[in-house]
Amino acid sequence: MPQQSAAAGVPAAPTAPLRVGILGTGGVAHLHARALGLIDGVELVAAADPTESNLAAFSGTYGVPSRFPGLDEMLAAQPLDVLHICTPPGGHAAQTAAGFGAGAHVVVEKPAALSLAQLDTMLDAGRAAERGLAVVFQQRSGSAAAHVKALLDSGAFGRTLSALCHTHWHRTAEYFAVPWRGTWATEGGGTTLSHGSHQIDLLAYLLGEWSAVHATMWRLERDVETEDLSHASLVFASGAVASVVSTVLAPRESSLLRIDTENATIELEHLYGHGHAHWRITPAPHVDESTAASWRLPAHEVPSGHDALFADIYSSLLAGHGMPDIAGNPARALEIVTGMYASAREGRWVAREDLADPALRGGLAAPVIEARAAVHAAAPST
Numbered sequence: 001m002p003q004q005s006a007a008a009g010v011p012a013a014p015t016a017p018l019r020v021g022i023l024g025t026g027g028v029a030h031l032h033a034r035a036l037g038l039i040d041g042v043e044l045v046a047a048a049d050p051t052e053s054n055l056a057a058f059s060g061t062y063g064v065p066s067r068f069p070g071l072d073e074m075l076a077a078q079p080l081d082v083l084h085i086c087t088p089p090g091g092h093a094a095q096t097a098a099g100f101g102a103g104a105h106v107v108v109e110k111p112a113a114l115s116l117a118q119l120d121t122m123l124d125a126g127r128a129a130e131r132g133l134a135v136v137f138q139q140r141s142g143s144a145a146a147h148v149k150a151l152l153d154s155g156a157f158g159r160t161l162s163a164l165c166h167t168h169w170h171r172t173a174e175y176f177a178v179p180w181r182g183t184w185a186t187e188g189g190g191t192t193l194s195h196g197s198h199q200i201d202l203l204a205y206l207l208g209e210w211s212a213v214h215a216t217m218w219r220l221e222r223d224v225e226t227e228d229l230s231h232a233s234l235v236f237a238s239g240a241v242a243s244v245v246s247t248v249l250a251p252r253e254s255s256l257l258r259i260d261t262e263n264a265t266i267e268l269e270h271l272y273g274h275g276h277a278h279w280r281i282t283p284a285p286h287v288d289e290s291t292a293a294s295w296r297l298p299a300h301e302v303p304s305g306h307d308a309l310f311a312d313i314y315s316s317l318l319a320g321h322g323m324p325d326i327a328g329n330p331a332r333a334l335e336i337v338t339g340m341y342a343s344a345r346e347g348r349w350v351a352r353e354d355l356a357d358p359a360l361r362g363g364l365a366a367p368v369i370e371a372r373a374a375v376h377a378a379a380p381s382t
Contacts, residue, residue, distance in 0.1 A: 014081055016041040016318060021078060021104075023071050023095060024086035025049040025058035028109055032084050033062040035306040039314050048074040071095055075102040082107060082317065088180045089188055093118040100129040105317060107134045107310075110197060112330065114188035116338050116361040119331050132323035134313055135330045139202040139255075141312065142304035144279045144297055148266055149206050151295060158262025163242035165203045165234070165257055167196040168250035173223065175248075182224030184365040190217070190226030193337050193364065196246025199255050200234075201333035203244075206259065209237040210332075212351045213244075215340035219368045221249050227368045232340050244340075263287050264295070275303040341366040 020036055022029050025047055036044050046066040049055040059067045068074040075083075075098060083099035085092055085108040093113050099106045106126070112135040113119040126133045139145070151157055169191070180186035187194060192215075204210060215232035222228040232244040240259075257268040263284050270278040276297045283292040302308050309326065316324035338360065339350040345366040354360060 014318065014320060017043040018081040018314065018317060019043055019045045019079060020082045020084060021046040021048065021074055021080045022064075022084045022086060023048050023074070025051075025054045026086060029058060029084075029086040030061075031306045032086060032107075032310075033058070033064075035310040036084075037062065038307060039311060041318050042314055046074050046078040046080070071098055075099070075104075080104040085109060088186065089114055090180065090186045093122055096122045096133065097125045100125045100131050103129065103131070105132045105134075105323070107136065107313065109136045110201075110333075111188060111193050111337075112334060115363050116331065116334060116355065117358070119334055120361065123331070132317075132327070133330055134309075134323050134327035135333075136306070136309065137198065137201040137205075137333065138305050138309045139198050139274070140205045140304075140326055141302075141308035142274060143300060143302040144268075144274060144276050145202065145205070145304060147297055148279070148281075152206055152259075152261075156295065157264045157266070160207055160236070160238055160240040160259060160261045163203060163207065163240060163257065163259045165196075165199050165242050165244045166254070167191070167199045167246040168252070168254045168256070169195050169248050170250050170253050171195075171222070171248035176222055176224050182222070182226055184225055184363060187226065189337065189341060189364045190219075190224065190230070190368075191228055191246045191248045192217070192230040192340055193334075195248065196230065196244070197333045197337050199246075199257060200244060200336050203234075203242060203257055203259075204236075204329075204332050204336060206257075207236050207238065207240055207242075210336055210339075210352055211235050211237045212349050213336060213339040213343055214349045215244075215343040217341070217344040217366050217368045219370055225368075227366075230340065230344075232343070234336065264292075273303060273305045276301045338364060344368075 022032055036042050044064055047059050047064045048068040048071055050069050055067050066078050083104040083106050085095050089111045092108055096106045176182040212235045213232055217227035218229040219227055220229055228249055229247040234242040234244050253271055255270050259266040265282045267280045268278055281295050312324050312326045341364040342360050343350045
């Protein structure tokens with residue numbers, strides 16, 4: 001049965017169409033609007049943005065009938081079944097609470113919050129309102145990810161041994177010229193949080209619960225407060241060990257997962273979204289041909305992305321089941337990332353249970369190693 005990621009009870013089946021509002025009309029909001037337009041039983045009825053020109057252009061493009069300068073005005077004037085939040089992460093906690101307070105489910109872009117403490121308040125508000133929270137981790141979606149997850153969960157691949165989780169992206173100084181980017185106070189973290197968390201979430205979606213992490217944060221090139229490169233060793237409850245790398249300094253961009261198990265190697269290389277052609281399953285030498293053939297990806301292909309994720313979410317909401325399984329564990333990626341920043345800050349392994357300490361559930365700010373300083377510290381004295 002579908003689970004509810006932030007609801008205490010099972011809501012009654014809604015009356016279609018579901019009324020949807022979007023807060024923030026920047027680039028990612030267009031992905032939301034286009035995906036919503038493909039779903040029967042959903043109507044985009046309102047949008048809010050303080051920049052009138054952006055709001056007008058967005059509303060005109062997607063035929064949004066009601067437009068507002070801010071969230072409060074939209075919630076006061078327009079009943080919503082679902083609120084989509086497409087704003088910088090610093091405002092997500094308060095905006096999510098307001099959406100729940102108005103009786104809406106909430107779909108929020110990642111990162112969902114600047115800290116686990118903020119995310120705790122968001123989830124608590126959802127439970128109190130009996131409404132669901134979905135974080136937009138669209139890399140989980142698509143037929144290939146579902147197929148691989150089912151095989152891993154079934155034990156067909158045997159025990160998981162090791163993994164690679166690499167986010168090699170490229171972001172220039174112009175990207176960080178946006179005022180809220182590159183600072184602990186407004187972006188919350190660097191490339192680990194803002195970019196690497198997509199692949200980290202997908203890895204955890206496939207492999208399950210994690211147990212401990214050890215990480216270092218580096219600033220090699222970009223003129224920002226936060227890191228532009230991070231390295232981590234991530235241990236899962238199964239005993240599998242993953243190498244996690246996130247950077248914005250890679251001229252050839254790539255998002256990479258590799259999972260080595262007793263019976264197979266599963267590989268995914270893509271950039272911002274994947275289809276069947278991006279996946280490869282290589283059987284171990286001892287696996288017979290018929291078994292390997294049974295692992296082939298299904299004939300019907302659904303690429304990952306906002307379209308696929310929202311189709312699953314709204315299918316469940318329209319059926320009255322709340323948020324579906326694919327939106328479950330909305331805090332896990334942020335837990336892993338928080339553990340990484342805490343490890344870099346404290347210079348030690350951080351276990352999942354350590355995050356019960358309220359002191360580790362606050363902001364993510366961590367010491368960032370400058371490359372020249374590290375080289376100087378390692379150089380032999382003369």
